[in-house]
Every structure is written in C-alpha cells, then in structure tokens.
Amino acid sequence: MTSVARSIVIVGDSIAACTAARELRARGHDGPLIMIGADPDGCYARPPLSKHVLKDEAVKAETWDLSDLDLTSIVDRAVSVNTEARTVTTAVGTDISYDALIVATGAAARRIAGPDQSGETVLRTFADVRALRPTLDEARTAIVVGAGFLGMEVASACVARDIAVTVVDIDPPLKRLLGPYLSDAIVARAAAASVEFVQAETPVALTGDRVMGIEIADRILTADLVVTCAGDVPETGWLDGSGIADGRGVGIDELCATAVPDVFAAGDVTYSREASGRAPFWSNAVAQGKVAAASALGLEPTCAPTDDYFWTEILGLSIKVVGPLPLLGEPTVIEGSVADGSALLQWSHDDGRTTIVAFGIKKSVGLLRRLARETVIPTT
Numbered sequence: 001m002t003s004v005a006r007s008i009v010i011v012g013d014s015i016a017a018c019t020a021a022r023e024l025r026a027r028g029h030d031g032p033l034i035m036i037g038a039d040p041d042g043c044y045a046r047p048p049l050s051k052h053v054l055k056d057e058a059v060k061a062e063t064w065d066l067s068d069l070d071l072t073s074i075v076d077r078a079v080s081v082n083t084e085a086r087t088v089t090t091a092v093g094t095d096i097s098y099d100a101l102i103v104a105t106g107a108a109a110r111r112i113a114g115p116d117q118s119g120e121t122v123l124r125t126f127a128d129v130r131a132l133r134p135t136l137d138e139a140r141t142a143i144v145v146g147a148g149f150l151g152m153e154v155a156s157a158c159v160a161r162d163i164a165v166t167v168v169d170i171d172p173p174l175k176r177l178l179g180p181y182l183s184d185a186i187v188a189r190a191a192a193a194s195v196e197f198v199q200a201e202t203p204v205a206l207t208g209d210r211v212m213g214i215e216i217a218d219r220i221l222t223a224d225l226v227v228t229c230a231g232d233v234p235e236t237g238w239l240d241g242s243g244i245a246d247g248r249g250v251g252i253d254e255l256c257a258t259a260v261p262d263v264f265a266a267g268d269v270t271y272s273r274e275a276s277g278r279a280p281f282w283s284n285a286v287a288q289g290k291v292a293a294a295s296a297l298g299l300e301p302t303c304a305p306t307d308d309y310f311w312t313e314i315l316g317l318s319i320k321v322v323g324p325l326p327l328l329g330e331p332t333v334i335e336g337s338v339a340d341g342s343a344l345l346q347w348s349h350d351d352g353r354t355t356i357v358a359f360g361i362k363k364s365v366g367l368l369r370r371l372a373r374e375t376v377i378p379t380t
C-alpha cells in the first residue's frame, strides 16, 4: 500500500540518500519528502574523486540534480533524533518531524593522528580534494598510509603527477579485499611504476605536530605530503542514545529495517545483522537505498540489499569485480593474461558461487554479471 500522507525524512545527501529519494517517488510516495544533508557541496559521486578529480583540475565532481523530485532539501547537520517524538534535530536547532526515517549518513575517513597532531590529510569529500590539489601541485614526495583501493588510487594520482610515492600498510596492496593473487599482480604493477611499498609489522603512527611523516617500528619516513587512507568510520554520532546504532554502525536486516520501528538505513553507515557485517561500497549503497525506500513505504523491494559489484582503477588499470570476495587461490583465465595487464578471470568458491574479474580488460558490467551467474565458462 502506497502512503500518501506520511512524511519521510532522509538524513544524508550522497548516493544512498539520493537513490532512496528517487526510489520513494518512483514507487509512488507523493507525501512530504525531506532530505537533510551536511555537505555544502551537495549531492555528488565519491568514486571519481580519487580516480579523476584528484588527477585533473579540469574534471569537476559529478553532481546529481534532484529538482524533479519535489523534495525539501535542508543543508545542515542532523545532531540528534528522538524516536518517541519522531523528530530529527539539526545543528541550527530545527526539529523536523517524520513518519518514517531513512538514515543514510555514510561514513567519515578514519583518522590516525594523535590528539596533539594537526594537518592530517584524508580523502573523503570534494572539499578534501580541493584542499589536497595545491599540495599535490607542490609535492615531490608522498607517503600514503593504507594500501586498500583508496590508498592505491591516491598513489596512482601521485604517479600521474611524477610524485615519488611510498605506500605503507600492514598487508600487501588490496590483499584484504581482493586476495593474494590479484594483490601480487598489483604489487608487480606498482613496482614497475616505481611505487615503493613498505610492509609495516605494527600499525603506522604519524609524526610531527603538523603531520610530516610516519613512524614504523624504529624507522621514521618523511615526505612533502602524507595522506591517510586507513578506512572509514560510520557516521553515527547523531544517533547516540537512540537505539538505532551501536559500535559497528546501524544494524539492518534484509529489508534495511533498523532495530527501531519506522527507521530504515542504507549505505556505508550500515552493517548487516544477518550477513557478514559492513560492506561499504557504492553498489551496496545503491541497492540499500532502493530497499530502504520500498520498506519505508511498506512495499516489496525490487532488489536485494546487497550487490557484489566493485571496481577500482589503479595505475591506469581498471579492475571490475562481480561476485564474492576475497579471492583465494589461482583463477581460471578465461581470456588474456594478467602479466600483460589485460585478462578476464574466474574464481569458483566452495559454496558454488563464482567471481568474475575484468583485470584491465574492457568488459561491460552486464557481461560480468552474466558470467558470474553462469556455471559453465564460455571459452570463446
């Protein structure tokens, strides 16, 4: 049954929030729709920030136009929620009533600086990119803390600007996410591009009152620029005391429902109460935005709350993955060669599922999804 009078409030202004807003209207919600977002740059896509916007001044952030949705947009930070009174309070002190609430406040970059250290550089927002660009223009050397996809994308931007870059992590590049086989391939590619990789045995500490370097074991490394890419932390501070969030984020079920009635959640702020926890990736934020919107209207979702498509771009190489992660053991090479930087790969998992990886080879996501569903891999 479609609700016409219910007022729906979405807190957040990024992909999960915008997808939820669009889905609410598409599924027939014609009552009040209010979006509260804290980013003064509005609604934009984060993935291009580290892949294109950081590298090239001419490339602008990809923004979304929601003007056709007849929504009330409030640019402010939600600071608390009262689940009894069903109100969200913003930083300027406005109380906004809801019948259903969708929490889509995402995550913030995890910081590792000590309380007395200033100048830690992270990359999460368009404002972070604007702050980073002039430093990149000047820097000759850089250290990137964290060899996940974001750290390796930032290292790639340094290489594109002829900056000598060292990447530091406890694990080899992307090993936690993609597994050892692809990690080894990325390490080889990074070495060929003169990216130095330092494997730390203990967590890295930043050095300098104004951050200038890092300390690992008994070594201090310094550089013109140090960027922390050490993961993200769900934005749940405003939910304190509400029962909606806990130390892991906002727990959701298959319908993106939280533990509190009429409160739903989507995107990086969430973890699955039923599956494997947090999966803070773009495609999941889109899927959950749709599911949360349907659930807020009491309708059947049209998709699952997870979508295991992930992509990244490292040192000019596009990597697209469809299927469960991480990838253990050797793949079947369907086409091309990893050494040549152009291969279509398949991993079969013990539970019968398949993961398909386009490693530097141009393949549509639709094709990868089809191959991941198929049990027999075509040889031509």
Ligand SMILES: Cc1cc2nc3c(=O)[nH]c(=O)nc-3n(C[C@H](O)[C@H](O)[C@H](O)COP(=O)(O)OP(=O)(O)OC[C@H]3O[C@@H](n4cnc5c(N)ncnc54)[C@H](O)[C@@H]3O)c2cc1C
Binding pocket: 011, 012, 013, 014, 015, 016, 017, 036, 037, 038, 039, 046, 047, 048, 049, 050, 076, 077, 078, 079, 104, 105, 106, 107, 108, 123, 124, 125, 150, 235, 238, 266, 267, 268, 269, 280, 281, 282, 283, 285, 309, 310, 311, 312, 313
């Ligand atoms: C640089 C970068 C590159 C990435 N590249 C990829 C990629 O290649 N592939 C991939 O799968 N994923 C990638 N990701 C991850 C992907 O962007 C996230 O999974 C996605 O943005 C999550 O969307 P979200 O809407 O849940 O949260 P977010 O994008 O974190 O947005 C949450 C929004 O809520 C707002 N907000 C927070 N707190 C409040 C509050 N209290 N009140 C009001 N508003 C608030 C914030 O201002 C923010 O705009 C990348 C992330 C970054 C940072």
